[in-house]
């Protein structure tokens with residue numbers, strides 16, 4: 001039944017990549033040469049909307065030795081707790097909030113930062129230091145006895161955590177926040193908790209109705225749902241424990257432990273938690289290291305990880321192992337040191353970290369197309385799920401569409417989803433040819449590549465129709481942000497990142513956006529929107545409008561590429577028929 005066509009596409013595997021932060025989902029993407037990106041932007045006119053060219057950081061002022069120390073109580077605490085003298089200084093870094101800058105010229109290969117284990121807030125420590133520790137210990141013991149009765153290795157293994165890492169960390173953070181608010185400074189982590197942002201401004205800080213309205217039609221809605229769903233899950237896990245703690249009188253009266261405290265803690269974890277691949281992927285909060293800001297350019301070499309061989313000794317003592325950042329480049333005095341939070345789109349950064357680089361300057365900007373076996377309407381659904389599983393593929397996948405080309409494996413996956421073989425068992429042969437043979441066979445006389453291309457085109461059409469706003473309105477809204485941000489820049493220096501809570505309803509003078517006309521304000525100077533900016537609802541709306549514009553451009557470009565490829569397929573078929 002199947003005829004092997006020419007090798008049109010390479011066989012593809014869907015892979016994931018490690019990240020410092022926990023909310024990365026696996027996907028593949030083709031690498032993009034910067035010159036092509038710039039050309040695509042120009043063709044699409046996107047460079048006019050977000051043309052700062054600066055996902056990159058603003059230059060930092062040179063270090064002034066007489067400048068007063070920022071967060072002095074926190075820094076004094078770090079020194080007392082064993083942070084040795086380091087070649088970085090804490091500074092205000094414009095829209096990025098606080099950041100770490102080189103205190104002197106630093107050569108490539110230097111250790112920039114070394115945080116000892118004692119300063120890492122791990123889930124184990126959070127469990128031990130929580131006021132609910134007695135309950136958590138009981139849970140750990142119960143879990144340990146269950147696992148030792150079911151496993152042969154049993155003894156000697158460390159006690160299992162009583163809850164997930166994030167639940168334990170969030171529980172302690174929320175408790176410490178309540179204590180601090182009531183003037184109770186009994187924890188050793190107080191100076192750290194005192195400098196955490198009041199509002200991380202992740203999507204958890206957005207009013208739910210606004211999130212629904214802003215993200216309608218965008219694949220970012222799924223990410224927002226997943227973040228708030230996870231936060232709700234943690235709350236469900238913790239609520240009965242907290243209730244038990246109250247019954248057992250373990251929780252002081254001034255520790256409210258409300259859902260908002262837990263949501264705040266979850267937002268802090270989303271935007272600051274660090275995963276350490278070299279320490280079994282453990283997730284930690286690291287005072288000092290969590291003051292490093294993100295820059296996509298740091299992806300290549302600035303790696304923050306656990307180094308078991310590093311020697312730290314604030315007072316000369318030898319202690320093995322530390323969280324270490326080594327430089328892969330030289331730094332001038334006063335230059336900010338960045339890490340990468342992972343290959344994330346502007347929308348992912350906005351929802352999880354509360355800042356938004358201009359989408360056109362972000363090489364990771366994409367439209368995440370979700371594809372899934374249609375278990376309701378496809379009579380071959382079970383066979384397809386099984387055939388995909390044989391090739392290690394799930395029944396549902398997200399593919400990152402980009403301006404520069406189709407993600408690998410997308411067309412093969414689509415061909416299997418949309419195929420309707422007359423003989424059901426041929427589903428397995430088709431999957432083998434697509435995923436192992438790297439070919440698009442003829443199936444019952446139909447070219448499966450053409451089938452996949454048509455399927456992609458119709459999905460792009462549906463995705464474009466799903467946006468409630470027009471592209472012109474979104475362009476005007478996004479351009480409005482430039483004016484707002486420019487106005488705010490003129491009003492003087494930025495306040496400290498955590499100085500005071502920011503009202504979500506603070507009035508801001510957004511220029512009116514009317515119909516198809518673009519805002520008269522220039523967007524040329526639009527920088528990355530920082531957390532303080534996106535805490536303002538109207539700026540947030542403009543940031544999302546800019547992302548929607550880019551997503552639509554990606555969908556339209558994909559459609560154009562698909563029609564061109566469909567033309568090639570038809571011409572090739574006609575040539576074959578003539579022969």
Ligand SMILES: C[S@@+](CC[C@H](N)C(=O)[O-])C[C@H]1O[C@@H](n2cnc3c(N)ncnc32)[C@H](O)[C@@H]1O
Pocket residue numbers: 095096097098099197200271272290291292293294295353354355356497528529530531
């Ligand atoms: C791990 S913390 C870094 C320290 C942070 N700037 C502070 O003052 O606490 C992550 C937060 O820093 C800010 N941030 C990091 N990189 C940024 C960037 N490139 N542009 C704007 N804000 C950034 C965001 O507020 C983000 O949630």
